[in-house]
Amino acid sequence: MANVCGLRTLKNEPVPLKSVEVQVDVQGHVASVSSTLQYENQESSPVEAVFIFPMESNATIYSFVAHIGDVEIKAQVKEKEQAQEEYDDAVSSGQQAFLLEESDESSDVFRLSVGSLPPGQSASVTLSYVTELAVQADDALRFCLPAVLNPRYTPAGCKSLTAEGSGPQGESVPYTLSLGVHMYSPSTVQSVQSNCPLTPLEFLSQDNTEAKVSLSPGHKFDRDVELLLYYGQPHQPTAILEAGQPSAQAGSLMGDTVAMLSFYPEIPSIPSSQMTSKGEFIFVVDRSCSMDCPMNQHNYKQTRISSARDTLLLLLKSLPVGCYFNIYGFGSSFESYFPESVEYMQANMETAVQKVRSMQADMGGTEILHVLWNIYSKPCLPSHPRQLFVFTDGEVGNTKEVIDLVKRHALSHRCFTFGIGEGVSSALVNGMAEGGSGHPQFITGAERLQPKVMQSLGFAMQPVVEDISVKWNIPADISVTPLSPLPNVLFQNERAILYFQLTGQRSGNISGSVSLHHTLDKKVVENTLTINMKPKEDSSMLIHRLGARKAILALEGEREMVGKKNRKKRAVELSIQSGVSSSYTAFIAVNTENKQPIKGPLLRRNIKPMMFSAPRVPMACFKLCSAPMPGPLFGGSRSVAAAKMACSAPMSAPLFGASRSVPAAKMASSRSVPAAKMACSAPMFGRMGGGGGWRKVKRKCQDAAPMAPAPERDAPETKDPLLELISLQKVDGSWDLQPSLASIFGRREEEVATALPGKPELLPVWATVLAVLWLHVHKMDFKDEWQFVAAKAVAWIKAQSGADLTGFVAAGNSFLGLQVALQNFGLKE
Structure with a gap:
């Protein structure tokens, strides 16, 4: 099938992206990632490339450098509106410019704009970020390099829409990709596992605390790359003190010492027979049409919705006698099995089981807000704590709005989330769980959903660590300022990473201690960690940047209108001071060395590399006719001329905030997108979302160009x-x-x-x-x-x-x- 979009140019030639190289350095439970993308404009006209890519939601971008020939351009962090204007002005006047910005709707989606790349010119950009590694049930540390960005459903009336488009499955990408991982562990590195082929683990030290590994040659980035790192002492608490920048002002975040503390509270497990029988368990299941996609691209027999059905059956049988429960399905609309939560008895359970057996992915798009509003509007049951279990493939466009709603009701429930399949939004899954004092889980590749759900059910019925506080025993002339709020609760085998700014730090080997206090089953517990108060110097300032990002997120998450303007101002100041990304700022780089304006019509390219994520929808799920996909990705963003569509589909709305129109005198007609001819009358699937629109497109296209059935999906499933x-x-x-x-x-x-x-x-x-x-x-x-x-x-x-x-x-x-x-x-x- 011909495909003239995504990773192709107008002449069906490879896009300018030539190679992607990723280097990961893991120090304990923190990973520093450097990604270099090499471009080459092989066309006869200047080109502007726009790349959409996913990012782990807790990643902190701290460096963005571009190279054009021998010229290095280091990007600066500026307020977003200012950065956008500078980029538009530079490109419209023929200068080379780069813009990196976070989506206004979701913190795990970014856009990189590469402007005015002359014919035959090569350029590279290096993006660096740091991220904490999540702890898994078996004590592994999980690193994920997102390689899939699914289309996100945007409800009617919302401003933004996440990337649309899909590359053909199984097609070789026209660029090279490599990834290497270098590990430094406080204890021994025992093993590394991955969902992708790896080279043998190579130890670089006699005590096995340093090792390296890389992806095997020839790997296709057709899935999220997941690495599980196993250490000898995974629960060892740690404290890292990083010295401030000598050039920064004393008393500022970058001028003071920043401490990163990692605690693992020991939470004893209680037998299943002693777990509480109280609780209101509400299961919320995504039934958008995208849930009919396979769990992974190599096994079409089990779909996301079928896995959810099996899991719900297991949950219904595992609930404690004496509790209450209900089940909701949602898509463009929602429905509940019972008007109110009902007592867990035989008749109610049998009714629920029958409905679960017939559950299908047939409810259109992914509008989760309405079902949450309905649940939160119902009063909680006395003596039955509300436990919310949310199952979704994460293809939601209004992520921040959903998370804010969960946070507003954090005191009335706990929220456990499960991201199903490749390309799930880590911002949504992590954000809802964190906002609802719950626990997130991700199910990718050939993993089974059931064991992770049972672990979370155990969390819901086990006692949790509460009333968390930190006490310092350090010299009196050192003041301590927390950079983000302490967690509300902690679960078994869960780690707490905390950041503090230390003002007045003195040189010399001064010892001190810090204690984590909490209550467990109404008993006060204390975990004390002895630390050397002399900070370590690190020019990368990774701990400072992680702490700054935590402080910025805390400011962004405050909902009170009082002081909102000052909070935004403070977040922008912290972002610019620390050089890390935020929703209010962006990275901007302009090549001021080039004195000759670039002439010629400027072509617009919406390029979606698989590493940084072409939306990859399994073809058995997304059966389009032979029509090429739509052209511009951002509708009216920066006044890109609309492509002429043979179908009547409306163009998508901007993803990254308000339209940034460049004056017509500057732009002329040089940035128009050539017409994209549609072979059928199907509406653009992105407009209807990661769910409902797909089936509408499929039905309209099948008559014109019928697709061969997928026998793997149609074959009857063997009963487990x-x-x-x-x-x-x-x-x-x-x-x-x-x-x-x-x-x-x-x-x-x-x-x-x-x-x-x-x-x-x-x-x-x-x-x-x-x-x-x-x-x-x-x-x-x-x-x-x-x-x-x-x-x-x-x-x-x-x-x-x-x-x-x-x-x-x-x-x-x-x-x-x-x-x-x-x-x-x-x-x-």
Whole structure:
């Protein structure tokens, strides 16, 4: 299929991007990333390239350097409106300029504009950022290099729209890509795992605290690159003090010492049987059409919505007796299974299970605000803390508005989020969880959703660390200022990274200590860390920049109107002073060395490199006809002339705030985008979002250019015996003997009933014992998924009278040919 957009020029030739090189330096749990993109204008006219790319939501961009020939241009951070005007003025007057800016709608989407690149000219830009590495359930540190930016759905009336367009799947990219990782760990580096092929791990020190690894040659950036780093002592608390810049003013953030503290509160796990049975559990499931896409690009059999269905079934069976629950589905509209949350009893559970089985990705776009408003408008239930579980593929355009809504209701609930599939918005998933004092999870590649959801369910029912405070024991002439608010709660195996500005720091080896105080199950706990108060010098100032970004985010997140103007002013000052990005500022670089204006018509290119992210929608999900994709990405942004469309689709609205019109006298007609001819009357899918619009396009295009069916997707799915077994469990934790249960054991119902080692009325006990035994042997690798199911079953078994439980387990082992010990079963300590 011909494709004249995305990574192609007007003549269907490769776009100017020639290579991408990424170097990652990991020091403990902080990663510093440097990405260099090399461009070459092979056309006969000057070109302006506009690149849209995703970024981890907690990334802090601190450096942006451009090279044109032998000339190096270092970008400066300026207030966004000023930077935009300088860029437009430079490009319209024939100068070379670069502009890097954050989306107004989501902190994980950036735009890079490369202006007035002459014919035959090469240029490169180097982007540097620093980010904290999230801790996973198995204590791994997760680094993600986003390589997929999905189209984000924008509700009607909103100003902005995230990138549209898709490159063809499986096509080789016309540029080279490389990624290397250098690790420095406070303890030993044990291993590195990835969803992409890696070279063998190479140790660079005898104590294995330094190592390096890289992506194998020939890797395609057709997925987010995820690395899991395993250290020998992952829970070791650390303190890093970084000295201020000698040239900066004393008392300013960059002039003072900044401390980064990392704590891992020890939170003991309690048995499932002792977990709370209280709570209102509300499950919110994205049913936009994009949820019908595969979980990953290499397995089309399981879609995101089918994984969500399986997970909901598991959740319904794992809930504690005595709680309340409800399920919402949302898209362009929303619906709930029950008008209000209902008690967890057999009839309500069976009603919910039947509805879950028929759940489809058929609700259009991704408008999550309306369903959240509805949930928050309902009063909370006394003595039942509200726990919100949100499942989405993250293709939401109004991310910041959604996060703000969650934050406004932070005191009434906790919000656990699950980002499903490639290209999910880390800003949305992390932001909702952080704003709702919950925990985020990401499911990519071939990962299963169920174990991560069960971990979060455990968090929801386990005690959490609360009333968090920090106390310093340091010389009195040193004052301490926190750079961001302390977290409200912490969960098991969760780390707290805190930043502080230390004013009045003296030289010399001065010792001090800092303590993290918190309450756990109404008991006060203290974790103390001894530190050397002499700060280390680091010209990169990474700790300062991370602390500055935290302070800026705190200022941006304040919703009170009182003092809003002063908060914005302070955020801009911190951004410019520290040289890090913010929603109020942008990086601007102009080549003032070039005294000769660039002449000729300036062509506009919306280029989406896969590394920095072409939106990559699986073709089995997104079946377009042979029409080329739309031209300009930003509608009216900077008065780019509209492409002539054969279809009647409206152009998208600007992504990065208000239109920045360049005077017509300066622009003339040199920046117009050539007409993009559409082969069908389909509306632009981006206008309708990461969900609903896709099916509308598909239906209108199929008559003109039918697509071959995807047999992998159409083939019937094989039933999972684990889910089949769990689906038969009753609310109280027991199983009734029936043919479908017996068939999972590989027996007939009559055989199972005949082997009963007791009275006929104990048949449910017998069936339940056999079910738990089967789980322990045949599905032990999935224990994280069925642990709550089994805990309920064992609790129910123990409550039954008239049964010799030891004898039942022995008879069950004999009947099924197993050897499960009583203590493993849960009947004996």
